[in-house]
Amino acid sequence: MVSRVVFGRGSFNQLGDIISPKRKNIKAPFIFLVDDVFKGNSWLTSRIPLAYNDQLLYISAKEEPKTSQVDELVEQIILSHKDRPSGIIGIGGGTILDLAKAVAILITNEGEAKKYQGWDLVKSPAIYHVGIPTISGTGAEVSRTTVLTGPEKKLGINSDYTPFDQVILDPELAKDVPKDQWFYTGMDCYIHCIESLNGTYLNAFSQSYGEKAYQLCLEIFVEDNLTEEDSQDKLMMASWHGGMSIAYSQVGVAHAMSYGLSYLLGTKHGIGNCIVFDHLEEFYPDGVKLFKEMKQKHKIKLPQGLCDNLSDEEFDIMIDVALSLEPLWINAVGKNWKQIITRDKLKGLYQKM
């Protein structure tokens, strides 16, 4: 679990006080990985407490993190500083938070990032790392994984060293998120709840967090009578609880199939989950019905025809990626999932998207 967390509007101002005791010496820098959407935004950047040899790297969130990108960042950081950094601070959405976690791990673990994709393959503790979400929904701020696309697979580095040492939850940072993106990333949280609460892996731990996150999602996306600030505050906590819920269970059909879309077409996680989930009535009837209502209420138009021009080989690639995620299918449909989830079944679903 994340060992320390602060919550509150404006708590970002405490960043300097929080990290300064963690500085090893004046030559060991803090490295700030910041979403480049904030470049030139002095409201945020003027509060980043740079000192001594600290380095700020702006990173695009256009594409999801890759293992090769992690390797390049680590090399760049090692080559630019004589001393090992004091810490890595990620400021952004799931993309930047995952990069920050992965870089912190790869600074102390030799070899390439792809080597650690899987479960509990990391040998040495990561360096100190801090996560500061600027958009809410993925739960990446709280999870024990960092999802990376590698040469062979899209798979997380799941380990006890992955979670942040410190998280700063300042809902004010999410104030300029565009409406569509707010919905897509917010729905990632909603889908985490549906998949966790309707899964065979469900247990009291996951259920307690999942139910809370689900209830917050209803307040935010269905009842919709909150002030903007309350809505931001609550979505940040929904994301946290949704992340905690899947930490001790699993996700399901939407995630398995959206990993296929992401691997082949580069479709991003939030929107990809929405595109898939829209067609999953058969697996999650109530969850999908409510999803469609929320989509309509917030006037969200999802892209159509994504798979219209794909070849059989391309469908096969997506199907292989989806089928490889066995725990997700066991969670979603049970131990006998292979009898229900055939290649034809998945192809039929992809063809609708």
Ligand code: NAD
């Ligand atoms: P993201 O980080 O990709 O960002 C989405 C868009 O929102 C980007 O264009 C970004 O620049 C913009 N943005 C972010 N904050 C903003 C702000 N305050 N104002 C304006 N624009 C802002 O989106 P995401 O949905 O948070 O993250 C998706 C990623 O998270 C995927 O790579 C996915 O694999 C990963 N993920 C990880 C976990 C985990 O447990 N580690 C869980 C779910 C998803």
Ligand code: ZN
């Ligand atoms: Zn997700």
